[in-house]
Amino acid sequence: MADIEQLKRAAGEAALAFVEDGMLLGIGTGTTAEAFVRALAPKVRAGMKVTGVPTSERTLRLCQELAIPTATLETMPKLDLSIDGADEIDPQLRLIKGGGGALLREKIVAAAAKRMIVIADETKLVDTLGAFPLPIEINGFGMIATYLAIQEKAKGLGLTCDLTLRRSGEEPFITDSGHLILDASFGRIPDPEALSRALHDVPGVVEHGLFLGLSKDALVATANGVRHLKA
Numbered sequence: 001m002a003d004i005e006q007l008k009r010a011a012g013e014a015a016l017a018f019v020e021d022g023m024l025l026g027i028g029t030g031t032t033a034e035a036f037v038r039a040l041a042p043k044v045r046a047g048m049k050v051t052g053v054p055t056s057e058r059t060l061r062l063c064q065e066l067a068i069p070t071a072t073l074e075t076m077p078k079l080d081l082s083i084d085g086a087d088e089i090d091p092q093l094r095l096i097k098g099g100g101g102a103l104l105r106e107k108i109v110a111a112a113a114k115r116m117i118v119i120a121d122e123t124k125l126v127d128t129l130g131a132f133p134l135p136i137e138i139n140g141f142g143m144i145a146t147y148l149a150i151q152e153k154a155k156g157l158g159l160t161c162d163l164t165l166r167r168s169g170e171e172p173f174i175t176d177s178g179h180l181i182l183d184a185s186f187g188r189i190p191d192p193e194a195l196s197r198a199l200h201d202v203p204g205v206v207e208h209g210l211f212l213g214l215s216k217d218a219l220v221a222t223a224n225g226v227r228h229l230k231a
């Protein structure tokens with residue numbers, strides 16, 4: 001298999017073919033999204049006019065370092081295209097995202113875009129979502145009650161889940177929006193739509209990393225080239 005970093009770069013570069021002059025772009029978070037930003041930078045230096053709405057402070061810093069013009073969703077609430085990575089991609093292009101902790105902003109940005117294109121290396125393809133622990137962004141208030149309510153919801157769907165509070169060193173990981181993340185290991189998620197609805201019913205859940213129906217295109221880099229998958 002080709003080197004993973006090479007594959008991420010190939011996926012990031014492939015996304016450039018979809019970027020047009022004048023576009024307002026949602027820009028994802030993570031190493032594959034960073035590969036896209038690094039591929040975009042020379043185009044911008046050469047005169048391409050795009051404005052990026054970064055999905056995290058980390059991506060914002062990278063755009064600033066590379067002199068890619070940025071804006072916020074407050075000033076640019078409608079985007080032409082969002083380009084972002086994923087932790088898992090199933091055959092219907094349903095995704096698990098949030099490994100980098102940016103799922104809330106990533107989902108808001110993806111929903112604000114006319115089109116979302118997922119970029120990934122082939123290791124992200126799965127038959128059934130759920131081997132990667134599902135990130136669930138929660139409010140810090142009543143964390144234990146929220147934790148128990150998520151477990152109840154999972155039980156109601158016949159699922160068991162192991163919930164772990166994400167940490168950054170010794171401290172809880174805090175998202176860019178000031179929330180906590182519970183990583184939920186389900187093993188497999190046979191009905192992502194049902195789980196999504198159930199999680200949204202829990203008041204302390206701010207958002208979860210199931211991205212359902214948001215992307216109709218994925219550029220997946222393999223040892224034999226980049227495949228364009230469509231839902």
Ligand SMILES: O=C(CO)[C@H](O)[C@H](O)COP(=O)(O)O
Nearest residue numbers: 030031032085098099100102
């Ligand atoms: O959802 C994300 C960040 O919240 C990332 O897109 C996802 O974790 C994939 O990251 P990488 O490209 O580094 O493998």
